[in-house]
Amino acid sequence: MKSLIAALALSTALVAPGLALARPVTLTVNMAQYGGPGAYLAIYVTDASGAYAGSLWMAGGKSKYYKHLTDWAQFTGGDVAQVDGITGASVGSGRSLELTMDLADALFDAGYTLHIDAAAEDMRDSPNEVAVPLTAAGAGVPAPGRRYIADFTYGF
Amino acid sequence: MKLAFALLLMSTTLGAGSAAFAAGQGLSLFPDASLASRPAPDAALTLIDDDGAEGDDKGEGGWFWSLSGGDAAEDDDDCDEGDDDDDSAARGTGNAAKAGTAPPPQNGLFTNGTAPVVKSN
Numbered sequence: 001m002k003s004l005i006a007a008l009a010l011s012t013a014l015v016a017p018g019l020a021l022a023r024p025v026t027l028t029v030n031m032a033q034y035g036g037p038g039a040y041l042a043i044y045v046t047d048a049s050g051a052y053a054g055s056l057w058m059a060g061g062k063s064k065y066y067k068h069l070t071d072w073a074q075f076t077g078g079d080v081a082q083v084d085g086i087t088g089a090s091v092g093s094g095r096s097l098e099l100t101m102d103l104a105d106a107l108f109d110a111g112y113t114l115h116i117d118a119a120a121e122d123m124r125d126s127p128n129e130v131a132v133p134l135t136a137a138g139a140g141v142p143a144p145g146r147r148y149i150a151d152f153t154y155g156f
Numbered sequence: 157m158k159l160a161f162a163l164l165l166m167s168t169t170l171g172a173g174s175a176a177f178a179a180g181q182g183l184s185l186f187p188d189a190s191l192a193s194r195p196a197p198d199a200a201l202t203l204i205d206d207d208g209a210e211g212d213d214k215g216e217g218g219w220f221w222s223l224s225g226g227d228a229a230e231d232d233d234d235c236d237e238g239d240d241d242d243d244s245a246a247r248g249t250g251n252a253a254k255a256g257t258a259p260p261p262q263n264g265l266f267t268n269g270t271a272p273v274v275k276s277n
Contacts, residue, residue: 022267045265054263057272063251080251085258087251088274101272104265 022102025154027056029097029116032150036120038090039148040065041097042072042083045134048111052076056114057099058083060090068119071127093148108134118148 031039040060045053052075058066063080067073076082091097116130126147132138134154142151255274260266 022270054261054265056265057274058252061251061254082261082263084253085255085260086272087254089276091276095277098275099272100274101260102267102270104267107265 021105023105023108023156025101025103025156027097027099027101027114028153028155029091030150030152031091031093031095031097032145032148033094034120034123034148035093036123038092039118039120040069040090041129041149042066042069042115042117043099044072044075044115044117045107046075046113046115053112055082055086056101056103058087059097061087065119065121068125069117069127070119070125071115072117108136110134114154116145116149116152118145120148 027043029041029043038060041057042055043057043059044055047053055072055076060066063078066078066080066083088097112134114130114132114134115128118126118129124147126145129145129147129149130143130152132143132152132154136156138154140153140155142153144151255271260271262268266272
């Protein structure tokens with residue numbers, strides 16, 4: 001019995017920090033009816049000082065278009081490695097994109113801001129289309145886009 | 157005497173002229189003979205015409221190239237696509253790995269080893 005309790009305590013001790021450090025977050029992007037081809041979206045985070053902290057998602061598979069996500073490209077130098085493994089298809093007019101990912105707890109209520117750059121072929125680039133501070137209070141509150149995105153919401 | 161001299165001079169002039177004419181006629185016969193051994197003039201003209209056309213094409217191509225280059229400078233999408241393709245191929249960078257084909261980047265934002273789940277309608 002003692003060994004069982006010890007094993008349970010040990011496994012809890014090992015798992016608990018992981019749970020405390022990560023939280024499943026759902027990002028939802030609803031696209032506007034902009035009437036063009038599928039849009040490229042770069043979803044990335046800056047820290048409290050405005051410096052690039054990392055990318056969360058890239059919608060759009062062809063890296064040759066990434067330069068049109070101008071702010072993201074400026075932060076990263078267009079480095080494809082920044083979005084290796086977190087890249088999917090572009091998102092069409094009027095459609096929605098829902099991403100669920102385990103994000104570090106430290107991203108919330110610590111001055112981080114989530115940004116979305118958008119671009120579509122033969123249409124104008126839209127850097128910083130959405131910029132929302134990552135806070136617990138901001139969860140579930142839709143943030144409007146400027147050109148291609150109707151609204152963006154993150155939730156726990 | 158003067159009359160005889162004039163007649164002599166005239167006959168000499170006519171003789172020399174006819175001789176020169178005859179020589180000219182004779183010279184003109186040689187090229188005819190050599191032309192007969194050459195390819196038909198039409199074929200040669202066709203080739204010359206083709207050469208000229210090629211030159212024209214190159215000229216137009218260059219003109220269009222520079223024109224399209226100017227357009228490309230105004231329209232980044234059209235021009236740079238090709239350039240980027242070439243560049244990507246040259247650099248061997250290519251496109252980013254799709255989700256599910258590689259682990260997410262170790263950028264401190266994600267829990268290690270977890271990949272995002274994506275839904276799109």
